[in-house]
Amino acid sequence: MRDIDAIIRTLIQSYPELSVEQLTVMHPADDDGIWYFKHPTCAHEVKLESSYGTCPFIFETSADATVATAETVSAAIRLIVVGLGLAAA
Incomplete structure (x- = not known):
């Protein structure tokens, strides 16, 4: 399983209304x-x-203009959750 798959699975479990779209x-x-x-x-x-x-x-x-680097799966999840205002920074 790729890291992105783990990120998406974890986020959808916690936030079922979250939508994810991969660039076509x-x-x-x-x-x-x-x-x-x-x-x-x-x-x-x-x-x-x-x-x-x-x-x-x-x-x-x-x-x-926020740009950040997520070095781990948990860091990526945290950036998304905070970035969408689903949790405090």
Whole structure:
């Protein structure tokens, strides 16, 4: 199981209304290693990026210019939860 699969599974278990969408690419050679996370209680989305779906991930949010690196699965989960306002920082 890739790290992204563990991240998604853990988040969906805790936040069933969370939606996750992987970037759809036009050509198989393009990098589809971007996942968008959205929750109905949040006006913006966050994304994780990793070409292979494994740590480290680059984290970004549409709320501001925040960019961070998640070195572990738990760090990625925390960034997403906080980034979507589902928990305090």
